[in-house]
Amino acid sequence: MKGNKKRQNAETALNTRGFIISTVLSMLTALALLLIFSIISYRAQNPSSYIRPFGYTVLALSSFITGYISSKAQKHMHLISGLIGGFIIVALMFVSSLFFSDGTEISALASVGIYALYILISGLGGIFGGVKRVKGKRRHR
Numbered sequence: 001m002k003g004n005k006k007r008q009n010a011e012t013a014l015n016t017r018g019f020i021i022s023t024v025l026s027m028l029t030a031l032a033l034l035l036i037f038s039i040i041s042y043r044a045q046n047p048s049s050y051i052r053p054f055g056y057t058v059l060a061l062s063s064f065i066t067g068y069i070s071s072k073a074q075k076h077m078h079l080i081s082g083l084i085g086g087f088i089i090v091a092l093m094f095v096s097s098l099f100f101s102d103g104t105e106i107s108a109l110a111s112v113g114i115y116a117l118y119i120l121i122s123g124l125g126g127i128f129g130g131v132k133r134v135k136g137k138r139r140h141r
Helices: 002-012 016-042 047-074 078-099 108-130
Strands: none
Touching (some): 016 047, 016 078, 047 078, 047 108, 078 108
16 A cells, blocks of 8 residues: 555656746747848848747747646656646746846846746746647548
8 A cells, every 4th residue: 555655646746847848948039030130131121120039939939838848757747747838948048137137128028928938838848848638539431
C-alpha cells in the first residue's frame, strides 16, 4: 500500500525537467523568430517602426510555445504547467529587462499588464498542449 502511494505522489508532482526543457526550447524558438523578423525589418524602408510589434509577437509566440511544451512534458495539470512555464519566461524577461533597459521604459502598470498577458498566453498554450486528439472510427470501403 505504501509503495503505491509513493508512486501516486511521484505521478502527481510537477516535473521540473519538463519546465527546463520547455524554457530552453522556447528561448531557441524566440531566437529563431527574432532572426527571421530582424531580416524582414532590415529589408524595410523604416526598420525602427517594426521593432515593437515584432518583439511583442516573438514574446507572445515563445510564451505560447513554453506553455504548450511544458504541458506536453507534464502529461497532466496542463493549465497549471502552462502558467508555471509562463511565469518562468516572465521572470527571465524581468531579469533581462533590468540589464538591457534603453531609457525608453514603459510605465510599471503597463509592464505588469504585459507580463500578466504573457502568463495567460502561456496558460493558453498549456491548455492546447493538453488537448487530446480524438480518434474516431474510420469506415472501411
